[in-house]
Amino acid sequence: MAYSYLTHEYSKYPDELIKLHKFKDIDDSIKDVFDEYMSYYNEGDYQSAIAVLKKKGVDLNAYTVSARDVNTIVEELRNAQIEALTMQQVIYVQETEPLVPERCDVWVGGA
Amino acid sequence: MYDEVSKFPDEVDDLIFYSDTSIDKKPIADQHTALINEGLYSEASQLAKDGNLDGQFAGLYNMLENRILALQTEVVGKEKHNPHYFTSPEPSAEESEMWVQLDCGIHSLLAQYPHEALHWYTHEELRILF
Numbered sequence: 001m002a003y004s005y006l007t008h009e010y011s012k013y014p015d016e017l018i019k020l021h022k023f024k025d026i027d028d029s030i031k032d033v034f035d036e037y038m039s040y041y042n043e044g045d046y047q048s049a050i051a052v053l054k055k056k057g058v059d060l061n062a063y064t065v066s067a068r069d070v071n072t073i074v075e076e077l078r079n080a081q082i083e084a085l086t087m088q089q090v091i092y093v094q095e096t097e098p099l100v101p102e103r104c105d106v107w108v109g110g111a
Numbered sequence: 112m113y114d115e116v117s118k119f120p121d122e123v124d125d126l127i128f129y130s131d132t133s134i135d136k137k138p139i140a141d142q143h144t145a146l147i148n149e150g151l152y153s154e155a156s157q158l159a160k161d162g163n164l165d166g167q168f169a170g171l172y173n174m175l176e177n178r179i180l181a182l183q184t185e186v187v188g189k190e191k192h193n194p195h196y197f198t199s200p201e202p203s204a205e206e207s208e209m210w211v212q213l214d215c216g217i218h219s220l221l222a223q224y225p226h227e228a229l230h231w232y233t234h235e236e237l238r239i240l241f
Contacts, residue, residue, distance in 0.1 A: 014187045020176050023169035027153040035150060065172055073175055080183045087186065089193040104193040 006079050010072035013079040021069065024062045033058050112160045113174040117181035124178055130165045139164050 011018070026034055033056045040049035053060055092098040092107045101107060118124055132140045139162035146155035159168060196202040196210045204210050221229060221237060229237065 013183055017183050017187070018176060018179050020180060021172065023172045025152070025156040025159075025169045027156055028151075029153075031150060031152055034152070063169075065167060069172070073172070073179065076179045076183070080179060080186055084182075084186045087189050087191055089191065089195055091195060102191070104191060106195060106197060 006082055007075060009075060010068065011075040011079050013076055014083050018072075018076045021062060023065065026063055030058060030063070034063075112163055112168070113170045115170055115173045115177055117174075117178045119178065119181040120185045124181075127174075129171070132165075136162070136164060140166075 006013070033052060037049050037052045037058075037060075040046070040052060086102045090098075090102070090105045092101065092105065093109055094107075095109045097110060098105065098107055113127060114125070130136075139158065143155050143158050143162075143164060143166075146152075146158060156168075158164070159166060160170075165171075194208040196204055196208065197213055198210070199213050201212075202210055
């Protein structure tokens with residue numbers, strides 16, 4: 001089994017826990033801002049679309065799920081799985097040195 | 112629709128079945144799209160919840176993130192369990208833990224010989240020989 005490394009492209013786990021986005025569905029409270037944003041967006045006037053959000057102080061990140069958000073979820077989950085696997089001592093019985101033995105793991109072999 | 116709050120570690124979270132729009136859900140999906148197109152966002156959101164419509168809704172992602180947070184919190188707070196002791200003096204091991212004594216004189220001597228040269232002997236005979 002190849003050892004799986006923690007990765008930190010999007011996730012900082014275990015140094016930091018996942019940051020919750022607190023996603024929201026668009027509802028009537030943001031309707032006017034969203035409609036104005038979309039009208040500019042559909043016309044291809046992205047500068048004005050962004051300006052509407054800034055002017056109204058709306059963070060669109062809570063209302064949209066980007067590829068970055070999905071990648072973050074996947075990496076956070078994967079890092080948690082790796083961390084869970086290293087919670088118990090591992091005995092490596094193999095000729096080659098383990099790639100990333102954790103503290104107190106044991107390697108038997110390599111003669 | 113989804114229980115956004117994670118029950119972990121008190122319980123394992125329920126499996127969800129995320130579905131593409133099925134034939135029986137199509138009328139709800141169509142109605143949902145129509146409400147969105149009319150700008151009736153709150154009604155659309157409520158319809159999706161009431162009709163158990165699966166989609167890219169906030170509740171799905173909040174549920175996933177909350178489950179990950181619960182798992183990470185549980186794991187990061189645990190200490191590594193080391194059930195194997197490789198020491199010379201006997202450790203204070205708990206039941207079901209294992210001790211491999213290091214620096215044992217006989218073991219060092221036997222390690223010079225290949226397995227083929229020793230496998231006819233019992234452990235006790237080897238102890239007498241050496």
